[in-house]
């Protein structure tokens with residue numbers, strides 16, 4: 001499956017979740033390629049570089065494809081060679097993001113319980129609608145950086161559920177420092193020690209929703 005973590009808004013958790021998802025697929029035995037489609041914030045590439053320096057297995061095949069034409073072309077070539085491709089791509093009016101939407105099977109939108117992230121949904125859906133007029137793909141949303149208490153999570157979920165074109169993944173990913181700590185070592189939260197059971201369980205729920213059926 002080609003999965004795109006994409007959003008016109010930065011800072012929503014695309015790179016963090018892309019890294020975790022790609023490593024989980026590799027740990028599950030799927031031949032997986034991670035694609036860094038973000039020209040300015042090559043955070044995925046950096047994290048994978050640190051992982052390589054640490055000689056941590058599984059090794060994570062990762063390539064930078066930040067130009068629209070190259071991304072479309074290379075993904076077209078590579079999709080038969082990998083069971084799974086995970087693309088991390090963002091930026092407002094990014095041609096690479098548009099290109100990723102033309103080849104993806106699934107788009108996963110991380111959305112946080114913040115007004116600015118809720119407002120950004122419409123912006124992103126303009127691109128999605130445009131891309132879906134050319135080829136259909138599944139659009140999933142995950143509540144990321146969920147708060148430990150208060151009404152904001154429920155309010156955000158209610159807004160997402162009003163969009164007929166978006167399927168909200170059950171559960172959520174909490175706002176947990178392990179996600180940034182693990183990312184800084186190029187690790188998924190299932191690998192990182194000390195373990196955080198809640199984060200591991202949240203990632204498992206996310207994986208099941210994306211790859212389970």
Ligand SMILES: Nc1ncnc2c1ncn2[C@@H]1O[C@H](COP(=O)(O)OP(=O)(O)O)[C@@H](O)[C@H]1O
Nearest residue numbers: 010011012013014015016145174175176179180
């Ligand atoms: N679930 C989470 N819990 C805590 N911090 C998170 C979580 N998801 C993302 N972050 C943090 O939020 C910031 C933005 O995340 P990032 O994945 O770089 O977003 P994007 O790729 O969409 O720009 C980073 O500092 C990252 O560590």
Ligand SMILES: [Mg+2]
Nearest residue numbers: 014015038041
């Ligand atoms: Mg990023």
